[in-house]
């Protein structure tokens with residue numbers, strides 16, 4: 711098992727000829743993160759192939775449910791994932807932060823007190839009023 715950032719990723723031998731399957735273990739059951747798990751595996755598969763590895767499959771393994779879902783690591787899907795990640799990284803490098811206000815997220819955001827885009831907030835000038843005790 712190898713560590714990639716904060717994640718645990720397993721490279722499992724698969725079949726003959728040195729082919730590998732990448733397995734990403736997740737502990738949280740958050741449907742909103744599902745697409746991100748798959749995107750991550752698509753980028754990992756490209757990275758592995760770039761290193762000369764034969765990545766044959768990739769799975770998101772839900773430790774809570776004990777299930778495994780195959781990720782689409784085709785060249786097309788992985789290419790789209792890489793483009794998306796590259797664009798997001800470029801935006802971060804250029805300090806372009808597009809606000810994505812959402813009531814659930816904003817209600818627990820530590821920047822809500824100074825953010826001018828708080829979901830559901832009534833604003834006075836550029837300073838939003840707090841929308842809950844936690845903001």
Ligand code: SF4
Pocket residue numbers: 809810811812815816819820821822825826827828829
């Ligand atoms: S308060 Fe602002 S920074 Fe925080 S989640 Fe909402 S929009 Fe984003």
